[in-house]
Amino acid sequence: MILSIAWRNLWRNPLRSLVIIGSVMTGLLAGIFILAFFRGLINEQINTGISQQLSHIQVHNPVFRELDEEQYTINNVSGVLSALEKDDQVAGISQRLVITAMASSAYTASGVSIYGVEPLSEAAVTGLNKRIKEGHYLENSASGQILMGRKLAKKLHLGQGSKVILTFQDKNNELIAAAFRITGIFEAANSNLEENNVFVKKNELDSLTLLGGRIHELAILLKDNKAVETTAFKLRNLNTGNKVETWKQLSPEIRMMIDSFSQYMVIIIGIILIALVFGIVNTMLMAVLERYRELGVLMAIGLNKRKIFSMIMTETLLMTILGCLAGLPLSWLTVYLTGRNGINLSRFSEGLAMYGYGTRVYPQLELSYYWQVGGMAIVAALLASVYPSLKALQLKPATAIRKI
């Protein structure tokens, strides 16, 4: 009965009810789309980070990343590689030497990390060969080749074919200077990668540093991100004395963004719902004041306060549910359509690259967030209707009935 009256009351002033329903719908659409866009940005950052730089898992000597000295190489590489060969989740492994160096041109110098890589393995793990924008990728047949990021090349006033001098220490802490010729200029979504890393062939760097075939880094790409923890667990259990880190551990800033996503959701949706609450309070208060006499009559003929209260709450709830029924599928459709083709952000590519984002964002949001957002909207609407409902209870039937 209360439900039936509340439902009919909604349509006494269709415009007013539609405004509230529309507000809920728009609020949900805006909130969910912002979340999905944000989630898309995070995913983009994760994918870019994994596919271009971090890979899923890296193995190092436990102190290598702290001290950054070349003598701290991986223990028992063959044992680790043998375990990885047995893991069917492994899609690619790149063995790397990582040396801190100074890259100098005739104009200037810049601190860099030299990555000594096996061309084919590195291509399989990071797709570096696909990101060469000028020149070509490392070739096994030629020597003295180096790949440089576009930003670093620009900084050093160098181009494809230019020579660059790399200065670094060998195993015995002797200073080595070696000349390389830039065979390829690469671009990366992450500007740090473009500005700070250069790639040479591993065997050449190995002979210069006298490391005797030892390596600093194993970058492991998996077929599925879900297998990260399992594979990492297996590698840790080898007890080789190496440090096994997943991409979440390697990039704490990405992990922080993922972990704080739920908090962002509460903040973003919270702001939208606060605005919505004020709208609902205002509308329902108007609805109550307009029907003051009618509410007085209802109370006079026997509708008790609990039922009056329920009626006003039910009206608000119905409008919010209708708003959710319209807003949630619309939000899903918007996220689906924009997520399918992505949103082109190439106009902001430079700014995005600073934070490791690509130029196309694919909005995406798990269904559980839709229910959470819908639930939050309903709770907010119920809270918003408490004041108008209480206001309705304060009326005195004798006074209300005479109200014109």
Added chain:
Amino acid sequence: MQNTVIDAHNISKVYDQGPVAVKAVNNVHLHIEKGEFVALVGPSGSGKTTLLNMIGGLDEPTTGNVVINGVDITKLSSNELIDFRLNNIGFVFQSFNLIPVLTARENIEFIMLLQKVGKEERETRVLKLLEEVGLTDKANAKPGELSGGQQQRVAVARALASKPRFVLADEPTANLDSQSAANLLDIMEKLNREEGMTFVFSTHDQRVIQRARRVITLVDGEVAEDTLQTPLTHAG
């Protein structure tokens, strides 16, 4: 005392309007028995509506008490009063005050739903009441689709739907043309005569006053005259 429906003792209502206290009803004693057809008359501002509101438990007397069927309603809580009104008093208002979103049938049925009357009995009673007020063909019309007279007849049916001990009507014919007013009075008289329903209504409409069996005249909130125009007859 078995037939006593309303017993108001020494009731007064004082409104504080700034520095001046206005006595709307002053020290009124009222005793109404089952089956009476009573008109409260008097000029505007004489306290008719205030007195009706106090008898109906819509307003609280400043002093005195109102006993209905042995229950002192001035001692009931707000929620208890609502329940008491639901089960004991029928109301007819000057401006009809039907629920605009409900049809005539639903307006009548609404009270019974509040009383948790079973579906079958509700339907039977609604049909009977609609027949009694001559609106069977308007059962599914909303208040906005009915004339003033028809709305007031639905209001009477609604007032009777809960099987109240008495019906209070505040100026029931004030917004009706003479023909609609006559029809409404016919229905109320018939219900009073045939079913012994007690009616207490405020009015200053001479046509209504002439048809009342007992006329209580209020002047300045006090009972100036209490006249029995027609001998009281009980139904059955």
